[in-house]
Amino acid sequence: MAWLHTWAGLVFGWLLFAIFLTGTLSYFKDEISHWAQPEVPVRAVDARASLAQAQAYLQANAGQSPRWFISLPDAREPALSVMWQDPNKSGRGAFTRHTLDPQTGQRVEARDSRGGDFFYRFHYQLQMGYPWGRWLSSLAAMVMLVTLVTGIITHKKIFKEFFTFRPGKGARSWLDGHNAIGVLVLPFHLMITYSSLVIFMTMLMPASIVSRYDGDTQAFFNEIYPGNQRLAAAGQPAPLVDLSVLYDRALQQWPGGRIGRVAVQLPGDANAQVQFSRHEGDTVSRDAGAAITFAGATGAVLELPRDSATPMVVAGTFYGLHMGLFAGPVLRWLYFFCGLGSTLLIGTGLVMWLGKRQLKHARSGVRPFELRLVEVLNVASMAGLVLAVAGFLWANRLLPATYPERAGIEVDSFFIVWLLSIVHAAVRSGSKAWIEQLGLAAIALAGLPLLSLLTTDHGLPTSIAAGDWVLAGVDLSALGCGLVLAWVVMKIRRRTALAALPIARGARTRASMPSEVH
Amino acid sequence: MLAAGLLSYAGFSALCLAMERHHQEMLGRRPSPSRKVQLRVAGWALLALSLWVSVLSAGWAMGLVRWTAMLMGSAVFLVWLLPYRPRWALVLAAAGLLLGLLAAAARW
Amino acid sequence: MRSRIGGVSTSYRWAVASRVIAAVFGGYVLAALASVCIAWLLPMARGEAVVSAMMLSFLVYLVAVLWCFASHSASRAWIGLAKPGLVLAALAALLHWQHLP
Numbered sequence: 001m002a003w004l005h006t007w008a009g010l011v012f013g014w015l016l017f018a019i020f021l022t023g024t025l026s027y028f029k030d031e032i033s034h035w036a037q038p039e040v041p042v043r044a045v046d047a048r049a050s051l052a053q054a055q056a057y058l059q060a061n062a063g064q065s066p067r068w069f070i071s072l073p074d075a076r077e078p079a080l081s082v083m084w085q086d087p088n089k090s091g092r093g094a095f096t097r098h099t100l101d102p103q104t105g106q107r108v109e110a111r112d113s114r115g116g117d118f119f120y121r122f123h124y125q126l127q128m129g130y131p132w133g134r135w136l137s138s139l140a141a142m143v144m145l146v147t148l149v150t151g152i153i154t155h156k157k158i159f160k161e162f163f164t165f166r167p168g169k170g171a172r173s174w175l176d177g178h179n180a181i182g183v184l185v186l187p188f189h190l191m192i193t194y195s196s197l198v199i200f201m202t203m204l205m206p207a208s209i210v211s212r213y214d215g216d217t218q219a220f221f222n223e224i225y226p227g228n229q230r231l232a233a234a235g236q237p238a239p240l241v242d243l244s245v246l247y248d249r250a251l252q253q254w255p256g257g258r259i260g261r262v263a264v265q266l267p268g269d270a271n272a273q274v275q276f277s278r279h280e281g282d283t284v285s286r287d288a289g290a291a292i293t294f295a296g297a298t299g300a301v302l303e304l305p306r307d308s309a310t311p312m313v314v315a316g317t318f319y320g321l322h323m324g325l326f327a328g329p330v331l332r333w334l335y336f337f338c339g340l341g342s343t344l345l346i347g348t349g350l351v352m353w354l355g356k357r358q359l360k361h362a363r364s365g366v367r368p369f370e371l372r373l374v375e376v377l378n379v380a381s382m383a384g385l386v387l388a389v390a391g392f393l394w395a396n397r398l399l400p401a402t403y404p405e406r407a408g409i410e411v412d413s414f415f416i417v418w419l420l421s422i423v424h425a426a427v428r429s430g431s432k433a434w435i436e437q438l439g440l441a442a443i444a445l446a447g448l449p450l451l452s453l454l455t456t457d458h459g460l461p462t463s464i465a466a467g468d469w470v471l472a473g474v475d476l477s478a479l480g481c482g483l484v485l486a487w488v489v490m491k492i493r494r495r496t497a498l499a500a501l502p503i504a505r506g507a508r509t510r511a512s513m514p515s516e517v518h
Numbered sequence: 519m520l521a522a523g524l525l526s527y528a529g530f531s532a533l534c535l536a537m538e539r540h541h542q543e544m545l546g547r548r549p550s551p552s553r554k555v556q557l558r559v560a561g562w563a564l565l566a567l568s569l570w571v572s573v574l575s576a577g578w579a580m581g582l583v584r585w586t587a588m589l590m591g592s593a594v595f596l597v598w599l600l601p602y603r604p605r606w607a608l609v610l611a612a613a614g615l616l617l618g619l620l621a622a623a624a625r626w
Numbered sequence: 627m628r629s630r631i632g633g634v635s636t637s638y639r640w641a642v643a644s645r646v647i648a649a650v651f652g653g654y655v656l657a658a659l660a661s662v663c664i665a666w667l668l669p670m671a672r673g674e675a676v677v678s679a680m681m682l683s684f685l686v687y688l689v690a691v692l693w694c695f696a697s698h699s700a701s702r703a704w705i706g707l708a709k710p711g712l713v714l715a716a717l718a719a720l721l722h723w724q725h726l727p
Contacts, residue, residue, distance in 0.1 A: 004695040145684070146691050163534045165597050184593040187586050194684065201680040207658040208665035208679040211722050212672045223673045284579040311670070311677040318681075321583070330519060334587045341594075 005150035014381035023123035024339030029116030035474035036115035038458035053105030111401035188338040195322035236270040238297035250276035272296025281325035285316040383437035384421025390444035391417030446482025449475040524618030527592035529564030531611030644700035653690035659714035666721035
């Protein structure tokens with residue numbers, strides 16, 4: 001079991017660190033997106049009025065489209081988003097998406113950037129083609145589940161050492177820290193890992209669907225998701241009713257709640273249908289049945305929201321807990337720190353794996369290639385990744401707002417920086433690579449507010465004066481992260497300076513080796 | 519959420535004190551067997567109270583989520599504080615208990 | 627004459643590889659078969675049964691993986707998967723074809 005824990009943890013640790021770090025950032029994806037597109041105006045949220053604007057825009061620009069989607073603005077995402085399907089195409093590439101100013105209904109001319117959405121999609125698609133990225137991230141999730149459980153099984157003193165953390169004792173402290181984060185934040189680690197499998201379960205484990213639905217998987221999805229079926233056009237033109245009127249009626253279903261999304265099928269046709277879905281952040285459980293469907297031409301109710309059966313509520317709860325859309329500001333920060341905890345759990349494991357084996361070879365002075373490889377991968381996958389995140393944010397601020405293909409270039413910057421970090425880690429010694437990469441990341445992140453000030457009209461003084469605490473928050477959080485990283489770098493430098501002293505090196509090595517390690 | 523967090527911090531502190539090694543760290547002496555039992559009962563009771571307070575204010579779904587978050591947060595805070603400032607950890611536990619009960623009464 | 631790669635015998639490496647393959651692929655097959663059986667046996671509407679079965683299948687996968695590395699030998703790992711696997715396969719086949727019109 002211990003063998004499985006350490007080896008599964010090592011082989012998948014680098015990938016899992018990336019998944020968890022970008023996933024953790026995703027809890028603030030809307031905020032990061034807002035920071036990445038500071039030109040999007042922040043308006044007081046009026047979902048009903050925005051809907052009217054959206055309908056007018058879609059009528060003018062997508063009148064022939066068979067499907068419209070409208071994402072109403074909310075406190076975290078102030079933009080009004082519309083999407084429509086090209087009538088001549090089908091499949092994933094057929095949709096066009098525009099961001100609108102919810103007050104004027106005009107298209108927002110903001111710099112093109114994927115913003116926080118890049119981290120969000122990366123953490124489960126890994127920049128790989130569909131569906132390979134999801135399969136790989138799901139495999140990683142399964143391995144994470146195995147390492148969590150094997151970690152619990154092999155942690156013999158899990159209750160005795162529940163409150164134990166002994167800093168300043170070298171490898172012992174690392175193990176204490178790893179165990180503490182593992183045990184104390186265990187509900188989150190288990191929830192996030194298991195729920196990620198549940199989210200993709202229809203892709204990962206379709207056997208039961210195929211068997212019970214006799215191969216007709218579409219029938220299964222039609223049962224689960226109302227309004228999923230493709231409608232046939234009547235061919236008769238009929239103007240779409242005013243969606244704001246339907247909005248009021250829909251909201252009656254959920255007093256005190258919000259509408260999240262509006263989906264229209266066959267607008268302008270007699271068979272048109274309009275579906276209003278409840279905002280996903282209203283409940284902990286993600287409820288596919290929380291939707292009301294109207295006939296688009298007459299406004300008659302076609303399908304009322306239905307209570308979901310218990311298994312669906314359970315699955316929806318896993319999905320909802322994973323996404324955390326229901327979380328208010330305090331809970332959202334807690335989610336973020338828990339995610340950071342999972343990330344550090346993996347990181348400390350990787351560092352310890354190497355540290356333990358390096359000690360064995362310290363005396364002989366010869367280091368096998370495998371350990372050097374692990375060292376390079378450790379630096380690049382952790383410090384390098386943080387640096388890549390900083391690179392992405394810097395690219396957003398450095399590229400002119402109207403630069404062509406800038407969204408793609410921002411993403412490229414992320415990967416180029418990551419690639420360079422691998423090269424750097426390969427040519428520098430372990431401790432130097434850590435110090436230099438983390439140091440550069442610290443400077444880059446701490447310097448982000450200054451960069452924002454110099455390159456945009458939305459620097460800290462402006463955003464704080466305007467009360468835009470989301471934008472200011474991202475700048476300030478980056479500064480905070482930079483300062484924390486700077487502190488980490490100083491600690492590493494102090495430790496390596498001590499280790500470099502020739503006095504009693506053998507004694508120190510012996511002292512820092514824990515007598516019992518699992 | 520605040521009340522639940524303070525109460526769970528106090529609860530964990532009690533459970534922590536019930537362990538000999540930590541009792542020694544925080545109070546400088548070993549706990550008697552009866553004291554250990556008292557602390558354990560108090561600890562679990564406070565954790566249960568924090569759950570009750572949480573569910574009462576936010577319903578079962580949100581209540582359980584918030585309680586779990588507070589549980590993890592307060593445990594991490596305690597374990598981090600303990601080796602550096604064991605006395606502060608103790609003082610905060612007492613203060614947390616008082617403030618937690620007050621906050622619960624005030625429905626925070 | 628025993629050969630060694632990197633200080634560890636080749637037979638050891640084969641045994642590890644065997645357990646890994648058993649865990650990854652054998653475990654998946656076992657979990658999938660279990661999900662089919664669970665989906666038919668649960669006394670609920672088929673949509674609900676299928677959702678429940680999929681969620682539970684990951685636990686089966688987890689246990690199968692743990693078994694593959696806890697067993698005394700690589701062959702025991704495979705046998706330990708094959709025994710319930712064959713039972714589940716038979717049961718799944720029975721349940722599936724029993725419900726065909």
